[in-house]
C-alpha cells in the first residue's frame with residue numbers, strides 16, 4: 001500500500017495551499033475531498049478576499065476569471081445608517097471571487113506542483129498507531145480505503161471531522177455556540193446596481209443581526225452577494241427569516257433574481273489553542289482561524305496551509321512527526337497571526353456587548369473612530385489608538401459605560417497579544433499558557449457588559 005508523506009483531508013483554500021507548499025518542497029501529498037473535482041471550491045461565502053493576502057502569498061493573478069471584480073474598499077454603516085465609515089486605502093482593496101473558479105485555480109496549482117487528488121472520497125476515521133495518527137480510513141462509493149501517511153492535516157473546514165475523532169489528543173471538540181456565526185447568503189441579479197458599486201458594504205445592527213452583521217457586496221454583471229450572520233446564542237433567530245425581512249426587502253433587491261442561495265457556519269473566535277498532535281495538524285476553519293470580527297477566513301486558511309506545509313517539510317528532514325516535531329507550526333502561527341485574531345476576539349466581545357444606541361452614538365461622536373473599526377475589520381495591525389483617550393473621555397461623558405468597556409477592551413487586547421507572543425515553543429509549557437489564555441478571555445466575557 002502506498003504511503004504518503006502527508007494526507008490532507010479537505011481541498012478548500014487551506015488544504016490546497018498546504019498541498020502546493022508540500023509538493024513544491026518535494027514531499028508526496030494526497031488531497032482527499034468529499035466533493036467531485038469540478039465542484040471543489042464551491043462554497044456559500046461572501047466571496048471577498050483582501051488583495052494583501054494574495055500579494056503576501058505571492059499567488060499572482062488567475063487567468064480563469066476567478067477574480068471577478070475589483071473592490072476599492074469597505075463602508076461600515078451605523079445601526080441607524082446615519083454614520084458611514086469608509087476605508088479605501090490599499091489595506092482594504094480586494095477581489096470579489098467566483099468561488100468555484102478560485103478553488104479550481106488553487107487546486108490546479110497544487111496538482112501542477114505534484115500533489116495527488118482523491119475526489120468524491122469521504123474521510124471516515126483516523127488510523128491510530130502507537131498513540132499517533134498514521135493515516136485515514138476513507139470511503140469512495142461503497143469501497144472503504146485505508147490510506148497511510150507520516151502526517152495527516154485536518155483541513156475539512158468548520159466541522160473539523162478529524163479533530164472531532166481525536167478527543168484523547170486534547171483537541172477541543174465542539175465550538176461553543178456563542179463563538180459561531182450562523183449565516184444565510186444569496187447571490188442575486190438586480191435590475192440596477194447602486195450608484196457607486198465598488199465598495200463592500202457592512203451594516204451593523206444588534207437588533208436585526210444579534211452578534212453579527214449584514215453584508216451587501218457588489219460583483220460584476222449586476223450581481224450582488226448579500227447575506228447576514230447571527231451568533232448562535234440562546235434562542236437565536238433564523239438568519240434566513242432575517243434576510244427576507246431586512247435585506248431582500250431593500251429597494252435594491254426589487255424584482256431581483258436569486259442565482260444561488262444557502263447557509264453556512266463561521267467559527268468567529270480565537271484560534272483553537274492546540275493546533276498539533278502526534279502525526280496530526282489542524283488548519284483553516286478546522287482550527288477556527290477566521291477573523292473574529294468579520295469572519296473572513298480565506299486568507300488565514302491559506303496562510304495556515306503554507307505554515308503547516310513548511311513545518312512538515314522541516315520534519316521530513318528530522319524524521320520527527322510527533323507533536324513536539326510538528327509544534328513549530330503552532331508556534332509560528334500563534335506568534336505571527338493568532339495573536340491578532342485573539343485580540344480581535346476580545347474586540348468582538350466588546351461589539352456584542354454594545355447596543356445599537358451606543359454604536360450610533362459612538363460612531364457619530366467619535367468615541368468609536370473610523371480607524372478603530374476599519375483596522376478591526378481587516379484585523380491585521382489593529383490597535384486602538386489610546387493616546388486620544390482624553391478627548392474620547394470628553395466626548396464620552398454621556399456614555400461612561402461605553403467608554404469604560406472600550407478602555408477595558410483595549411487593555412485586554414494588548415494583554416492577550418503580548419501573551420500570544422509567549423506561545424510556548426515546545427509542548428511542555430502549553431497547559432499553563434492555555435490556562436492564562438482562558439483567564440484573559442473569561443475576564444473579557446464577565447466584565448464586558450452584555451453577552452457573551
Ligand SMILES: Cc1cc2nc3c(=O)[nH]c(=O)nc-3n(C[C@H](O)[C@H](O)[C@H](O)COP(=O)(O)OP(=O)(O)OC[C@H]3O[C@@H](n4cnc5c(N)ncnc54)[C@H](O)[C@@H]3O)c2cc1C
Nearest residue numbers: 010012013014034046047048123157264284285296297298
Ligand atoms: C456565509 C459565509 C460567508 C463567508 N464569507 C467570507 C468572505 O467573504 N471572505 C472570507 O475570507 N471568508 C469568508 N468566509 C469564511 C471562509 O469561507 C472560510 O474561512 C474558508 O473557506 C476556510 O477554508 P478551509 O480550507 O479551512 O475550509 P473549507 O473551504 O470549508 O474547505 C473544507 C473542505 O473539506 C471538505 N470536507 C469536509 N468534510 C469532509 C470529509 N468528511 N471528507 C472529505 N472531505 C471533506 C469539503 O468538501 C471542503 O472542500 C465565509 C464563511 C461563511 C460560512
